Every structure is written in C-alpha cells, then in structure tokens.
Amino acid sequence: MKKILIIEDSNTVMKVLRYFVNLESDFIGLYAQSYSEAIEIVERESEQIFAALVDLHLPDAEDGEVVDYTLSKKIPTIVLTSSFDEERRKHLFSKGIIDYVTKEGQFSYRYAIGLLNRIWRNQQVKVLVAEDSTTSRRYISDLLRLYLFQVYTAVDGQDAIDILMQQNDIKMLITDYHMPNMDGVTLVRNLRNKYEKSDLVIIGLSGQGEEALSAKFIKNGANDFLHKPFNREEFQCRVMHNIEAMEHLEQARNVANRDFLTGAYNRRYFFTNASCVHKQAKTESSPLAVAVLDIDFFKKINDNYGHDVGDGVLKFFSKALNDALERFLVARAGGEEFFVLMPGLSNQQACTLMDKVRELISKSPIEIGQNTLTISFSTGISNLYMDSIDAQLKVADQALYRAKESGRNCVVGDVIEHEEMVADG
Numbered sequence: 001m002k003k004i005l006i007i008e009d010s011n012t013v014m015k016v017l018r019y020f021v022n023l024e025s026d027f028i029g030l031y032a033q034s035y036s037e038a039i040e041i042v043e044r045e046s047e048q049i050f051a052a053l054v055d056l057h058l059p060d061a062e063d064g065e066v067v068d069y070t071l072s073k074k075i076p077t078i079v080l081t082s083s084f085d086e087e088r089r090k091h092l093f094s095k096g097i098i099d100y101v102t103k104e105g106q107f108s109y110r111y112a113i114g115l116l117n118r119i120w121r122n123q124q125v126k127v128l129v130a131e132d133s134t135t136s137r138r139y140i141s142d143l144l145r146l147y148l149f150q151v152y153t154a155v156d157g158q159d160a161i162d163i164l165m166q167q168n169d170i171k172m173l174i175t176d177y178h179m180p181n182m183d184g185v186t187l188v189r190n191l192r193n194k195y196e197k198s199d200l201v202i203i204g205l206s207g208q209g210e211e212a213l214s215a216k217f218i219k220n221g222a223n224d225f226l227h228k229p230f231n232r233e234e235f236q237c238r239v240m241h242n243i244e245a246m247e248h249l250e251q252a253r254n255v256a257n258r259d260f261l262t263g264a265y266n267r268r269y270f271f272t273n274a275s276c277v278h279k280q281a282k283t284e285s286s287p288l289a290v291a292v293l294d295i296d297f298f299k300k301i302n303d304n305y306g307h308d309v310g311d312g313v314l315k316f317f318s319k320a321l322n323d324a325l326e327r328f329l330v331a332r333a334g335g336e337e338f339f340v341l342m343p344g345l346s347n348q349q350a351c352t353l354m355d356k357v358r359e360l361i362s363k364s365p366i367e368i369g370q371n372t373l374t375i376s377f378s379t380g381i382s383n384l385y386m387d388s389i390d391a392q393l394k395v396a397d398q399a400l401y402r403a404k405e406s407g408r409n410c411v412v413g414d415v416i417e418h419e420e421m422v423a424d425g
C-alpha cells in the first residue's frame with residue numbers, strides 16, 4: 001500500500017511536507033505530531049505503511065525514541081532533523097535508517113519526498129553484486145536491500161554473466177575488480193558487447209591505491225566507479241543517481257517509441273524493427289508472418305459509450321494483445337489498428353495463433369466504469385516475401401479487408417488461393 005507516515009511536531013514544517021507529498025508523490029500521507037499519535041497510527045495501519053519520515057525531537061519523545069519505534073516495526077525510516085550531529089548521524093545509520101536529512105529549507109524536504117519516491121520504485125529494480133569477498137558482498141547487498149532493491153549476488157565475473165543470462169531484467173551491476181575466473185574490467189568489457197549503458201548500469205569498485213582502475217573501468221564501459229572503503233552516503237548517491245539517469249533515458253525512449261494512450265510500441269518503432277527483421281528473414285529464407293488487426297465497429301463503441309470508454313477499450317485491447325503475444329512485437333499502427341510481427345511463423349501457424357487470440361479476446365468482458373462490454377476484431381496476415389515490410393503489410397491489409405468483407409471477427413491469411421484460411425468466430 002502506498003501510505004507514508006510523517007512524524008513532525010512543527011506546524012510550519014508539517015505544512016510544507018504535506019504540500020510536497022501532495023505535489024510530488026502519489027503517496028497517501030499519514031501525519032502525526034507527537035510520539036503517541038505516531039504509535040496510534042502505526043497500530044492502526046501497520047501493514048499499510050510503506051515508510052516513515054521522522055523528526056528526531058518530539059514533545060513526548062525528545063531523544064529520537066520514535067526512530068527506535070519505527071525501526072522496531074520494520075518500517076523503512078528516514079530521519080529529518082534540524083541539528084546536524086556527526087556522532088548521532090553515524091549511530092542512527094548503524095541502527096538501520098535509510099537516510100539522515102537536515103532541515104535546511106525547501107530543498108531538503110523535496111529531497112526527502114524524492115527519496116521516498118525513489119525507494120518505492122526501487123522495489124521493482126533488480127541489482128546484481130559481483131564480489132568475491134563474502135564480507136564486502138554482504139555489506140553492499142545489505143545496503144542495497146535497505147534501499148529496497150531486489151538484490152542478486154555473484155562470486156566472480158563468470159557467475160555474474162550466468163546470473164544476468166537467467167535474470168534478463170537486472171538493471172544494475174556493482175562489480176569489484178579483483179575476482180577469480182574473470183576480473184571486473186573483463187566482465188564489463190564482455191557485457192558491453194550485449195548491453196548498452198542505458199540498459200545495464202555498471203558501477204566498478206576497487207581497493208585503496210588502485211586509482212588507475214577507475215579510468216580503466218570507465219574506458220571499458222562502466223557508467224561509474226567507487227573506491228573501497230566508500231562512504232555509505234556516497235554509495236547511496238551514486239547508486240540512486242545512476243538508476244535515476246537510466247530511468248530518465250528510458251522515459252525519453254518510451255516517449256519516442258511508444259504510443260501515449262496505450263503504452264504499446266508505435267508505428268515508427270514497428271517499422272524500424274520490422275524492416276531489419278524482414279531483411280534478415282529474407283536473407284535466411286526463414287518464415288516471417290505479419291498481421292494487421294482492426295477492432296470491429298469501433299466507431300459504434302465511441303458513439304454508444306463515449307470517447308473515454310473507446311480509449312479504455314483501446315488500452316484493454318493493447319494489453320490483451322501484448323499479454324497473449326508476449327514474444328512478438330505488437331504495435332499500435334494508429335486509431336483502432338494494430339500490427340504484429342511474428343518471425344519464425346508460417347502463414348498457417350500465424351493464422352492458428354491469431355485465431356486463438358481472437359477467440360480469447362472476444363470472450364473477455366471489458367469493464368470500464370459502469371459499463372461492461374465485449375469486442376471483436378478482424379485480422380489479415382501475410383507471409384509473402386515482398387521487397388519490403390511495407391509491401392508485405394499491404395498484402396496483410398488486403399487480407400484484413402477480406403476479413404471485414406466476410407463478416408468480421410475472423411482471421412484471413414494471404415492471397416495464395418488454395419492455402420487461404422478463413423477462421424470464423
């Protein structure tokens with residue numbers, strides 16, 4: 001549940017925090033102005049509280065007792081305080097707080113809310129630690145778990161490669177240099193043949209007196225570098241900063257490649273990829289099926305239920321196609337028309353698959369607001385090697401036209417008469 005607990009006795013600071021929670025996060029804020037109020041909220045909502053932002057000095061708990069309390073309840077805790085005390089800071093970190101933020105105006109409050117947003121998103125981010133020293137591996141993993149990342153560990157370079165092959169959605173690798181079997185720099189060099197810097201963030205680590213290694217790591221493709229022993233706040237900043245940078249790039253890529261309404265790949269992305277796949281299939285004489293799908297009588301949905309419901313249907317349709325055709329490229333071509341690229345499938349295989357999808361979707365009720373409706377769609381498929389993907393799509397489009405002509409809610413394969421297949425709904 002996306003609820004955060006804010007414990008702060010000053011009305012002014014609380015007001016500012018409320019403002020930024022509402023403005024810059026999707027969290028539901030639970031606000032306590034004293035220790036006893038905080039206990040009451042935690043007892044009522046304990047399972048629901050994701051994290052806490054905690055003032056050290058409260059009228060009924062002047063010496064930071066509230067931090068021990070939230071930590072004892074296993075609530076990830078960020079301390080907010082008006083006094084900077086180095087000893088205290090160290091002591092609190094050793095207890096397991098996430099961060100220690102001094103109240104120094106707007107920026108520090110925004111930083112704290114930003115950090116809560118970050119650790120919420122970290123729950124979806126997989127990080128791999130490659131380090132042969134057990135102590136060091138455990139220390140780094142524990143820090144990453146504190147920031148709520150999903151953590152994987154490897155004992156050397158080869159082990160790291162094996163884990164990356166099994167878990168293809170790992171977003172960050174933190175690697176030591178000295179490891180048996182394959183050192184960190186060789187590992188980075190090997191990985192960069194497969195992963196772009198924007199797909200896998202790599203942070204290199206090395207011991208004291210190895211300053212030259214930082215350049216070596218970077219020159220071989222690492223995004224960043226840290227010397228051991230590192231300051232844990234510097235570690236946190238580097239990790240968070242690199243993940244944020246990658247997410248910004250991902251967002252920019254999504255804006256360019258994905259359809260705004262449905263989140264499906266757009267026409268531009270489809271053509272860029274499909275042209276390469278088409279060329280390769282032609283060279284290798286391997287089968288390549290292309291489908292053009294169009295929702296039946298979509299205009300009526302808009303007319304009868306309104307444009308918003310029409311949009312909801314498009315989102316549903318896009319998700320259903322992506323779920324059912326996970327291993328293929330699905331794109332929204334425009335309006336209520338979608339393309340699917342199916343390398344390796346013959347005309348017959350593609351028709352059979354698309355007919356199963358047709359049946360599944362036409363039987364799925366779609367609930368949008370107060371409305372429950374069902375839809376059908378028609379599909380044209382082409383498996384002919386034309387000169388280009390555009391030409392092959394044109395043939396699929398003609399097949400789609402025939403699917404509409406023959407009553408809709410069906411799949412029609414391309415022109416070869418004796419092979420033509422019409423699967424009726």
Ligand SMILES: Nc1nc2c(ncn2[C@@H]2O[C@H](COP(=O)(O)OP(=O)(O)OP(=O)(O)O)[C@@H](O)[C@H]2O)c(=O)[nH]1
Pocket residue numbers: 261294295296297298299300302306307308309310311314334335336404408
């Ligand atoms: N809600 C919504 N409607 C859209 C969007 N893009 C296109 N449309 C509508 O989709 C409808 C498509 O209608 P038609 O081309 O007549 O096709 P149809 O009603 O599906 O009929 P057939 O394809 O012949 O079965 C038009 O009314 C467009 O305005 C969109 O993003 N959202």
